[in-house]
Amino acid sequence: MIQDTKLQISDEELFLSAAFQKHQTSLAKAATGRSRYGLQVITNWDTSEDAGVAYTDNYKIHCNAGNHITQSFPSRFLRALSISGFTGHETAHLRYSDFTSLNLYLTKLEQGIFYPEPPEINDPEYQKNLDVITEAMEEKDRAVCLTLSRCAAQINNILEDIYIEARMCEDCPGTFKQGIQMNHFRMTELIPDIHDQIAQGYQPFSIMSNLLLSYCRTGNINNRTDYSGEYMDTLMDCTEYIDEALNAPEGKARMAASNHLAVICWKYIEPLVDKMREELEKQDEEGAANDLEKILGNELTGASPLPIGKNGGIPNNLGGPSNGSAPGVDLSPKGRQELMEAAKKVFQEEGGRIELAKTTSIMDGNNPGITFENQYSGSGYEHAASNLARILTDVATGIAEEKYEQELTEELQKTADExxxxxxxxxxxxxxxxxxxxxxxxxxxxxxxxxxxxxxxxxxxxxxxxxxxxxxxxGKQKNLMFGKRLDMRVLHREDGTIFTRTRLPxxxxxxxxxxxxxxxxxxxxxxxxxxxxxxxxxxxxxxxxxxxxxxxxxxxxxxxxxxxxxxxxxxxxxxxxxxxxxxxxxxxxxxxxxxxxxxxxxxxxxxxxxxxxxxxxxxxxxxxxxxxxxxxxxxxxxxxxxxxxxxxxxxxxxxxxxxxxxxxxxxxxxxxxxxxxxxxxxxxxxxxxxx
Missing domain, CATH: 3.40.50.410 (von Willebrand factor, type A domain)
Incomplete structure (x- = not known):
């Protein structure tokens, strides 16, 4: 029953099972140690196009196992590894992100104040951008302050994601590293070409954000059609700040870099200010800001959402982030390109490792299913594969036992009726x-x-x-009152217990x-x-x-x-x-x-x-x-x-x-x-x- 059940278990049943969630929780707890007592990983299943991927509220890590990135991988093992990668990403936020400073950063921007310090711009064109922003902030222009805070937050989150992932891959070079790198590569692949983004009507700031994200992840961009317009020019002016921020040990350095990048990208942010102003006339500040975040989030491909706490705010640190330090890996443009090449190896080759498992995405008609299995033998792979096989067996065992118990109850009831x-x-x-x-x-x-x-x-x-x-x-039983055999050694006994008997096994x-x-x-x-x-x-x-x-x-x-x-x-x-x-x-x-x-x-x-x-x-x-x-x-x-x-x-x-x-x-x-x-x-x- 267990073997038959294993062939019938869908991805949804496996990834939402208590056994799989417990395994993910154990990974997160092992990485955070005692600093996050009570941490729990919870999985859900949502395959809609606008479904989220993963987020943490500093107490729980929520992973959507049905997200389009995870489901894009061809085998169950790779999909499981993808989920572990998202668990590792959110765990990295808990280990390395300074939520307290981040919360202060966004609050100050909403109040019209640059934190941790005002940016210094040498380029005359960008200095004009800074002057416009500074003037609006001094006048407490709510549309400008709210829009700038949300856009700067998105830029900062891109920088923060790359930094914390590099730290996590260095400190946990097993399952987490494999999953993070694999997701890293897939999300970069999914970023549309610049011409495609323009043709599909993306917001100018969304296009610029996708370029920043692609460069941060790979040291390069997805420019298959050789675009050479203003977006590329702006990106070139941002690279100096990006490269410096990615290797900075303190989160405040990435916040300062985000301020500079927001100023440089102001011409793409400015159209959003007008939309924000229109929305503020229709609804309150929180609703208008949330609508802007939703628009930008839907068009930003391959980025993780900001950690959120209660009531949608940035969570407070529990015990504070770990001591800041520069990642031990090379995050220069060349180094990031080499990391991407290494990530390809995680899922390039498919072969005979994992037990036969029917996949949920190839079950049409009479097709009995297809198995994709990975031969990559990098750090942590063997352990990850055996873990998935064990979890699958545990889930199948639970389902089979429950079915058996149901059949047993039905048999007992039949007996009772007879x-x-x-x-x-x-x-x-x-x-x-x-x-x-x-x-x-x-x-x-x-x-x-x-x-x-x-x-x-x-x-x-x-x-x-x-x-x-x-x-x-x-054996032989002695001192019996009755029997056919006398024990000659105890004939002197007066109580009559003088018989023996030999018992067979x-x-x-x-x-x-x-x-x-x-x-x-x-x-x-x-x-x-x-x-x-x-x-x-x-x-x-x-x-x-x-x-x-x-x-x-x-x-x-x-x-x-x-x-x-x-x-x-x-x-x-x-x-x-x-x-x-x-x-x-x-x-x-x-x-x-x-x-x-x-x-x-x-x-x-x-x-x-x-x-x-x-x-x-x-x-x-x-x-x-x-x-x-x-x-x-x-x-x-x-x-x-x-x-x-x-x-x-x-x-x-x-x-x-x-x-x-x-x-x-x-x-x-x-x-x-x-x-x-x-x-x-x-x-x-x-x-x-x-x-």
């Missing part, structure tokens, strides 16, 4: 409930209370294990155990259900540890019907039954006879020679038309009927319920009130039925 429950339960419907998946809450609850109970289970195992071992290995499993727990409302009184739950945990761990088959059920009533709760099954595969026990609780009424017959029938079908059915109850059957002496007689009849079929029924009592239990079941009781006495009492019971 049982003849007798006249006392005529017209009563039995419903079997079983959780297909176990929540993290139940797992945490189990972990909090299990330690002393597992110690009790260990003591119980230590007392029973010698008996099971002797039975399996065989027994490979046959002799014992199977069932536990039935009353979950009626009255079990809530006096912590009865708590004692029942702890007994179930001890007994389950004991049986599983010693290889004894065990099934555990709870029962209650809803209206006139019987509800059975399957906590542990003989044929369960997902290893989560111990956690299902935490769902045990007091509910409605209790029609004990119907529940007892179902579990006894379930146990009677086992191949073991001895079947022990333990009932935990307060001794008060109470359901519509089922109570008092008639109900107790029904229980005794069921017990006697199944005893003939090899099912020994034994009742457990809690505190003052002993007399009720003795009256109904006759053969005594097992006191489960005190945890410290439970191993001793259970040992006596199990020994009794192993003899």
């Amino acid at each position: 049982i003849n429950y007798g006249n006392a339960h005529a017209g009563i419907h039995v419903t079997v409930h079983r959780m297909n998946t176990v929540s993290d809450f139940l797992i945490r609850e189990y972990s909090q209370i299990a330690t002393p109970l597992l110690r009790a289970s260990k003591r119980l195992q230590n007392s029973i294990l010698p008996l099971l071992k002797d039975e399996a290995e065989g 027994n490979d046959e499993q002799r014992l199977a155990v069932g536990l039935l727990v009353d979950e009626s409302g009255s079990m809530d009184w006096g912590d009865r259900i708590t004692h029942a739950r702890k007994t179930a945990i001890v007994l389950y761990d004991f049986c599983i540890s010693l290889g004894i088959p065990i099934t555990i059920y709870g029962h209650s009533t809803g209206y006139d019907d019987v509800d059975l709760y399957s906590y542990a099954e003989f044929d369960s595969l997902d290893a989560s039954d111990r956690y299902r026990l935490m769902d045990m609780s007091a509910r409605g009424g209790n029609r004990d006879g119907a529940a007892l017959r179902f579990v006894a029938e379930h146990l009677a079908k086992r191949p073991e020679t001895r079947k022990l059915l333990i009932i935990i109850s307060d001794g008060q059957p109470a359901a519509g038309g089922y109570s008092g002496t008639a109900a107790e007689a029904d229980l005794r009849g069921i017990k006697k009927e199944f005893q003939k079929r090899g099912v020994i029924t034994f009742a457990a009592a809690i505190g003052d319920d002993k007399e009720n239990i003795r009256r109904i079941y006759k053969d005594g009781f097992l006191d489960i009130t005190r945890l410290e006495d439970l191993p001793k009492n259970m040992t006596q019971l199990v020994k009794q039925y192993l003899k």
Whole structure:
């Protein structure tokens, strides 16, 4: 089932799975260390054209696994690596970006103040631009201040992206580096040619921003049609500031460079001021600024959005950025071109590495799918590939186990429907409930209370294990009262224990155990259900540890019907039954006879020679038309009927319920009130039925 499921899992199922998100979170936590306690990576799936890629609010990293960049890669492994690259990019912001200074930078620009310092321009033409901007800022022209702040923010984010990615690739040269470089290359490829941008009606500032981005990423530009107009001239005037800023250790240096670049690009920003002025007449400042950001963001190809905090603001630093330092890689134009060539190797060659995996993008008609696999053997690749294979197997295992549990529940319900429950339960419907998946809450609850109970289970195992071992290995029994062989060495004994018997090894499993727990409302009184739950945990761990088959059920009533709760099954595969026990609780009424017959029938079908059915109850059957002496007689009849079929029924009592239990079941009781006495009492019971 797991292998078949792996072939059917889509990218969306895999990348949105808890296992994949947990893996991405572990990567981010490993890179940030203790400075970002509680950091979490969350993935979503949005394939629309204007969908975002990734962002961080300083507490969580959000990655859109359906983004067009990730989905442009031909294999599942490469798409997974792309998502890791975006996780690495946002983690780099958390490690290296100075959010506090960035927030101050944008706030000051909105107030009409250059931060960290006013730009100094030598070129007369650009000096005129600076004079116009300065005059408008002194007059607190809101249209100019808001437009300039948003455009300068976009320029700064381009510079910051390149810097933090270089730092991250240097410090984390494995999965993060591979993913970042691969996305780096793909996003650059997607930037349209200058002529195409002009023909498609891009905003002049968007065209200039794409040129800046292309140069920052590659040390070159996408100019397939040999454009040589004013945009190229402006870019040449920007390169000096860009090259210096990319290698600067402090974020303030990139902010200062952004101010210079904004002044140089003013003629492309100025048309946006007029649009901003028009929008301010229609709506408030925040709405107008957001509309401008949206326009510019849609036309900027291959850039990541600014980190955002609560209410859309720049997040505050948690513990501050790491100490600023220049990247250890060469970010000169030539160095950036070499990095791009290295990035190509990550996905140029496709071959036999990853297990067969059907892709979601090639499933039309009768096409059975196609596998693309990577042969690049650079740093971190092997580990990344094995991680994806492991995660895919984990996800497939979870889906297969859930399907198996669903089929198991359906089979149990079919069995329940086929049982003849007798006249006392005529017209009563039995419903079997079983959780297909176990929540993290139940797992945490189990972990909090299990330690002393597992110690009790260990003591119980230590007392029973010698008996099971002797039975399996065989041997000679001595000092018997009766037998065919005399032990000549002990004829002098006066107590008559002078016989011996040789037992052959027994490979046959002799014992199977069932536990039935009353979950009626009255079990809530006096912590009865708590004692029942702890007994179930001890007994389950004991049986599983010693290889004894065990099934555990709870029962209650809803209206006139019987509800059975399957906590542990003989044929369960997902290893989560111990956690299902935490769902045990007091509910409605209790029609004990119907529940007892179902579990006894379930146990009677086992191949073991001895079947022990333990009932935990307060001794008060109470359901519509089922109570008092008639109900107790029904229980005794069921017990006697199944005893003939090899099912020994034994009742457990809690505190003052002993007399009720003795009256109904006759053969005594097992006191489960005190945890410290439970191993001793259970040992006596199990020994009794192993003899």
